[in-house]
Amino acid sequence: MKQKFNRILVTAALPYANGYLHLGHLAGAYLPADMYVRFQRSMKRDVLFICGSDEHGVAITVSAEAEKSSPQAIVDRYHPANKSAFDDFGISFDNYSRTTLPLHHQTAQEFFSDFHKRGILREKTEKQLYCEKDKMFLADRYVEGTCPNCKYTQARGDQCENCGTWLNQTDLIEPRCKICGTKPVVRETAHWYFPLGQYQTRLEEYIKERNERDGWKENVLRYCEGWFKNGLQDRAVSRDLSWGVVVPVQGYEKKVIYVWFDAVLGYISSSKEWAMKLGKPDEWKKYWQNQDTKYVAFIGKDNVVFHCIVFPAMLMAWNDGPNKQFVLPENVPANEFLNLEGQKFSKSRGWAIDVRDFLRYYPADLLRYTLAVNLPESRDSDFYFKDFQARTNNELANILGNFVNRTFAFTEKNFAGVVPPLGNPGPMDKEIVALVKDIPAKIGEFYERYHFRDAVLESMNLARRANKYFNDSEPWKTAEKNPAQCATTLNISLQIIRSLAILLEPVIPTISRTMWKMLNLEGSPADAGWESAERMILHEGHRLNKSEILVTKIEDKDLKEMVDKLLTVTLSSNSTVAQIKPTITLDDFKKIDLRIAKVLSAENVPKSDKLLKLQIELGDQIRQVVAGIAQHYQPKDLVGKQLIVVANLQAAKLMGQESQGMILAASDSEGKLALISPLSEMSSGSIVK
Numbered sequence: 001m002k003q004k005f006n007r008i009l010v011t012a013a014l015p016y017a018n019g020y021l022h023l024g025h026l027a028g029a030y031l032p033a034d035m036y037v038r039f040q041r042s043m044k045r046d047v048l049f050i051c052g053s054d055e056h057g058v059a060i061t062v063s064a065e066a067e068k069s070s071p072q073a074i075v076d077r078y079h080p081a082n083k084s085a086f087d088d089f090g091i092s093f094d095n096y097s098r099t100t101l102p103l104h105h106q107t108a109q110e111f112f113s114d115f116h117k118r119g120i121l122r123e124k125t126e127k128q129l130y131c132e133k134d135k136m137f138l139a140d141r142y143v144e145g146t147c148p149n150c151k152y153t154q155a156r157g158d159q160c161e162n163c164g165t166w167l168n169q170t171d172l173i174e175p176r177c178k179i180c181g182t183k184p185v186v187r188e189t190a191h192w193y194f195p196l197g198q199y200q201t202r203l204e205e206y207i208k209e210r211n212e213r214d215g216w217k218e219n220v221l222r223y224c225e226g227w228f229k230n231g232l233q234d235r236a237v238s239r240d241l242s243w244g245v246v247v248p249v250q251g252y253e254k255k256v257i258y259v260w261f262d263a264v265l266g267y268i269s270s271s272k273e274w275a276m277k278l279g280k281p282d283e284w285k286k287y288w289q290n291q292d293t294k295y296v297a298f299i300g301k302d303n304v305v306f307h308c309i310v311f312p313a314m315l316m317a318w319n320d321g322p323n324k325q326f327v328l329p330e331n332v333p334a335n336e337f338l339n340l341e342g343q344k345f346s347k348s349r350g351w352a353i354d355v356r357d358f359l360r361y362y363p364a365d366l367l368r369y370t371l372a373v374n375l376p377e378s379r380d381s382d383f384y385f386k387d388f389q390a391r392t393n394n395e396l397a398n399i400l401g402n403f404v405n406r407t408f409a410f411t412e413k414n415f416a417g418v419v420p421p422l423g424n425p426g427p428m429d430k431e432i433v434a435l436v437k438d439i440p441a442k443i444g445e446f447y448e449r450y451h452f453r454d455a456v457l458e459s460m461n462l463a464r465r466a467n468k469y470f471n472d473s474e475p476w477k478t479a480e481k482n483p484a485q486c487a488t489t490l491n492i493s494l495q496i497i498r499s500l501a502i503l504l505e506p507v508i509p510t511i512s513r514t515m516w517k518m519l520n521l522e523g524s525p526a527d528a529g530w531e532s533a534e535r536m537i538l539h540e541g542h543r544l545n546k547s548e549i550l551v552t553k554i555e556d557k558d559l560k561e562m563v564d565k566l567l568t569v570t571l572s573s574n575s576t577v578a579q580i581k582p583t584i585t586l587d588d589f590k591k592i593d594l595r596i597a598k599v600l601s602a603e604n605v606p607k608s609d610k611l612l613k614l615q616i617e618l619g620d621q622i623r624q625v626v627a628g629i630a631q632h633y634q635p636k637d638l639v640g641k642q643l644i645v646v647a648n649l650q651a652a653k654l655m656g657q658e659s660q661g662m663i664l665a666a667s668d669s670e671g672k673l674a675l676i677s678p679l680s681e682m683s684s685g686s687i688v689k
Contacts, residue, residue, distance in 0.1 A: 003213060005294035007046035009287040009327070010037050011267045012091075013299040013307075014054035014099070017078040018063035020354040021085045023383055024345040027338035027371045028300030032452050034091045035372065036296065038506035039447040039455075042530040048287045051086075052097030052270040053079040056244040057259030058141035062178065071243045075100060085355040089364045090509050095277070097270035099245075099262065104269035108262045109248040111318065112237065116249055120317050121192045121237065128240070129157070129169050129184035131177040137240035138169070138177055138184055145172030153588065164223070166305060192247070193234040194261070199313040200232045206312060206328065214331045215449060219378060223304045223334075232309070237261045264311040267297075268326075289324045297329045300337070307332050333450040336376035340383055340567075342653035353566050361562045365508040366392045366551070372456045372507050384656075385563050389554045396511070400463045400500070401550040403470060404515060407493040408547035410486075414479050419494055419542040420487035429492055432469045433536065435462070436499050440533040443503055459503045466496045494519070494544075495536045501525040502533040511550055520545045556607070563655075564609040593648035594664070594688035595619075596678055602635035608655050614638065616661070618647060619685025626659035632673045644676045644688055 012033040015025060030051075037049045055075040064071045075098070083096050097104070115121045129138045140158030147155035148171050152162035157169030169175065170186060177184050207224055210216060237258045238247050244256030271284035287293050297307045312328050319325040337344065345352045358367060370391045374381045411417060425433065439462055446455035470493055478486040498519055505512040505525040512525045520543060521528070597616040605611035610628045612635060625645065646662040653659070664676040 003294075003330075004292070005330075006292040007048070007287060007290070007294070008040050009271075009293050009295040010040075010047060010049045011295075011297050012049075012051045012093075013297075013303050014052050014263055014266050015082060016057070016059050017053040017055045017075040017082065017098070018060050019078060020356060021082050022345055022352045022354050023340065023358065023367070023371065024338045024352070025300075026089065026355060026367075027375055027381075027383070028335050029298045029303075030086065030089075030091050031368060031371055032333065032335060032375060032377075032450070033296075033298035035452050035455070035506040036298070036447060036450070037092060038509065038526065039444065039530065042502065042505065042526045043444070044529055048271065048274070049092060049094045050097075050267050050270045050274065051091075051093050052095070052099065052266050053082065054259070054263045054266060055079065055098050055100045056256070056262055058139045058241070061139075061241065061243050062141055065179065072100070081356065085359075088359050089355055090368065092509075095270050095274035097266065097273045099266045099269070101269065101273065103273055103276075104262075104266055105245045107269040107272065108245045108257055108265045111265055111314065112245075112257055112261070113248050114321060114323070115194070115317060116192070118321055121194060122234065123190060124193050124234075124236075125188050125190050126236070127170050127186045128189045129175055129177075130187040131180065131182065131184045133180045133182050134177065137187070137189055139239050139241050140169055142178050143169045143172060143175050143184065144178055145175035148173055161302070164302070166227075189240055191236045191238045191255070192249070192252070194237045194314070194317075196235050196310065196313055197232040199316055200228060202316055203232075203309055203313060204228055206316075207308065210328075210330055216331060217333060217378065217450070219301065219336065220304055220308060220332055220334050223301070224308050227305060227309060235260075235310070260306055260310060261314070264306060264314070285324070288326050291325075291327060293327045294330045295327050297332045299332060299334045301334045304332070304334050307334075331450070336378065336380045338371075338374070338376050338381055338383055341385070341655060342382055351567070357566050358562075361558075361566075362392075362554070363510065365511045366396065366554075369396055369456070369508055373453060373460075375453050377451070377453055385559060386656075389556075389559050392551060393553045395460055396508070397551040397553050399460065399467055400504075400511075403463055403467045403493070404497055404500075404518070404550055405547055406470060407490060407497060408518060408544065410475050410479070411490050411494065411544065412547070414475075414483075414486060415490065417544050417546075419538050419540055419544070420491050421484075421540045422491045422536075423484045423488040425488055425492070426485070428469065428472060429488055432465065432492060432496070435465060436496055436536075437534045440499070440503060440530060444530060447506070456507050459500070459507065462496070462503065463500055466493065466500070469493070469496075491538070491540070492536075495538055498528075498538060499533040502528055502530060514548055514550060518545050518547055560607045560609075563607065591648075592646060594644055595647040596682045596684055596686040596688065597623075597625075597643055597645045597647075597661075597663075598684040599638045599641050599643065602638040604630055604635065605655050605657055611655060611657070612638070613657055614663070616643070616645065617684045618645070618661075619683075621685075623660040624658060625661045625663060626654045626657045627663045627665075629663070629665065629673060629675065633675070641675075642678055642682060642684070644678070 013029045037047055040047045060071045060074055064074045079098050129143055131138055141156050143157035144154055146153050147160040149165045150163035152160055159166050238255045239258045241256045245262050247255045247257055275281055275283040299307050315326045315328050343351055370388045443455050443458045473489040475486045475489045497515055501512045501515040502525040516525050595618055597618045599614055600617055601615040603613050605613050610630050611626055612630045614625045616623050616625055644664045649662050651660050665673050667673045
C-alpha cells in the first residue's frame with residue numbers, strides 16, 4: 001500500500017573528487033535523479049535535492065601520490081570542476097557540498113561519538129597488511145591482489161570491482177603494495193567496528209517492506225539478497241590514515257573514520273549547509289527527521305551495499321537512541337553501467353570522455369536526451385557517437401524541432417503570429433486533443449516508478465503523433481480552401497507545443513524553456529505545473545514571439561572532429577616516461593600469450609583519424625586487430641610486416657570494429673610511437689618468450 005508523503009528528499013551518490021566526471025557518471029545516478037526531481041517539482045511537490053563531493057578516503061590519497069601533490073590540492077581542483085560540470089549539464093541540485101567542510105566533520109564525529117558512547121561500536125585488534133619498505137599500514141586501496149571469489153588479479157583491498165565482493169585486504173591472494181609493488185606483511189592494529197550483522201533481520205524486513213510499498217528494482221533486490229545470503233559481518237569504521245575525519249575517541253587521534261561510514265553522512269551535512277545558506281539552520285530537519293518525508297537515494301550499482309544495507313543500518317542504530325529519528329530511504333534506484341562504444345569507461349586506457357570536454361562541442365540537452373533514452377536501468381547499456389548524432393538529428397531536430405518550427409512558420413504566415421481561433425474540431429482534432437489530455441498522467445506514472453527511459457520515449461511519441469497530425473491535417477492546403485480548419489489545426493498544434501515544453505522539461509530543460517519563450521509565456525514550463533500539460537490553455541489572439549531553431553543537426557565532419565580530439569585510444573599508459581608499475585610474478589607474466597603475426601592488409605577505420613584496421617595472420621588463424629596508430633603509420637607501409645601481438649586478450653570493439661588482440665608498441669615522452677617487430681623473419685604464430 002502506497003504511503004502518503006508531504007515532501008521528497010532526493011540524494012545522488014557523492015562522486016569522488018579525484019577526477020573529472022565522465023558520461024558514465026551522468027547515466028549512473030545524476031541524470032535520472034535530476035529528471036525525477038524536475039518532474040516532482042513540476043508536480044508542485046516539496047523537494048530537496050542534495051549532493052556533494054566525497055573528498056576523503058584512499059582514492060584521494062592515491063591520486064595525490066600519483067601526482068606528487070597533496071590530498072587537499074587534489075580535492076580543491078576537482079570539486080569546483082565537477083560542480084561546474086554538473087551546472088553546465090543542467091543538474092538542478094539545491095546544494096552541492098563537500099566532505100572536507102568542518103560542518104561535515106562535526107556531523108560524522110557526532111554519529112561516531114553517539115555509537116561509541118552507547119556501546120554500539122566494538123574495539124578489535126585485527127590483522128592488517130603493513131609495508132615494511134614504506135613503513136606504513138596499508139589502507140584498502142593501497143593494496144591490490146587476486147580476488148578470492150572471482151580470481152580477478154587487480155582486486156582492491158576493500159572490494160573487487162570485477163565481481164562486487166566486499167573484501168578484507170587479508171583475503172587477497174598474492175597482495176602487493178600499490179606504492180612500491182612489494183609484498184606486504186601482516187601486523188596487528190586496533191580499530192573500531194560497527195556490528196552490521198546485528199541489523200541483518202531488520203534490514204531484510206526493511207527492504208521487503210519498502211519493495212512492497214514502492215517497487216524496488218530487481219537488480220538491487222538480487223544484490224542485497226546475495227549479501228544477506230552470505231551473512232553480514234562486523235565492519236571496521238576506523239582506518240590507519242592521516243587524511244579524513246579524525247576518530248573522536250581518546251587514543252585514536254592518529255586514525256580517521258573509514259570513508260564508507262563518513263561519506264554517506266555527507267547527505268546530511270550537505271542538507272545542513274543548505275539550511276544555513278537559507279538562513280534557517282534547522283530547516284534540514286524537516287526533510288530528514290519527519291516520517292512523512294519520502295527519501296529516494298539515486299546511485300550506481302557499485303554503491304548498492306552502502307545505500308541499501310550500510311547507511312540504513314547506521315540510521316537504524318541512531319534511531320534506537322534518544323535523539324530525534326532519521327528517515328530511511330524509501331527507494332534506492334540503482335542503475336547499471338554505461339559503456340562507451342561497447343567498452344567499459346577507463347581513464348587509464350584513454351577510453352572516456354569528460355563531461356566538461358563534451359559540452360564544449362554540443363549543448364547539454366542533446367547529451368541529456370541521448371543518455372536518457374539509453375539509461376542502464378536494468379542492464380548495462382552503451383553510448384555510441386553515431387547514436388548520439390542520430391538521436392539529435394532524427395528525433396530532436398526532425399521530429400520535435402520540425403513540428404515546432406512548422407507550426408510557428410504557418411502561424412506567422414497565415415495568422416500574423418497570434419494564436420488563431422479553435423473553431424469546430426473534427427474527429428482527427430478530437431483524437432489528438434484526447435491523447436494530450438491522457439498522456440501527462442501516463443508519463444507521470446513512469447517517473448513515479450523510476451522508469452525514466454519509458455517516460456522519455458512516451459514524451460517523444462507525443463511529438464511524433466503531433467507531427468503526423470500536422471501532416472495529415474495539411475494546413476498548407478486548408479489555409480486557402482478552409483481557413484477555419486487551418487486555424488483549428490494551428491491552435492491545437494500550438495497547444496501541443498506548450499504541453500511538450502512541460503513534459504520534456506525534465507529531460508531537455510533548455511530546449512523546453514526556448515519553446516516556452518517562443519510561445520511568449522511567463523515563468524517556465526515547470527512553473528506552469530505538470531498537470532496543466534493536459535489542458536488547452538493558450539487563448540485566441542495571444543501573441544507569439546519569433547520562432548527560433550530549437551536543434552541544429554550534427555554534421556558528420558563535426559562529430560568526427562570531436563571524437564578525434566576527445567577520444568584517445570592509447571597503446572601505452574601515457575605519453576611521458578611512466579613510473580614503473582607494481583611488481584608482478586612470473587606466473588602473472590605467463591598468462592600473457594605473445595605471438596608473431598604477419599600483416600595481410602591494413603586500412604583506415606571510417607570516421608577516425610587514429611585507428612587502423614589490420615588483418616593479421618597468426619599461425620593458421622586470420623584475425624582482425626584495431627590499433628590507434630593511424631597518425632604514425634600508413635596502411636600500405638604495414639602490409640607484409642611482422643609484428644608482436646597479445647593473442648589472448650579479450651575481444652573488444654573500437655568505433656564499431658571488432659579487435660581480436662593488441663599490437664605491441666612503444667611511445668616516448670614526445671608522443672612518438674614505434675611498433676615492435678622481430679629482428680629476423682619468423683613463422684607467424686611463433687611464441688614470444
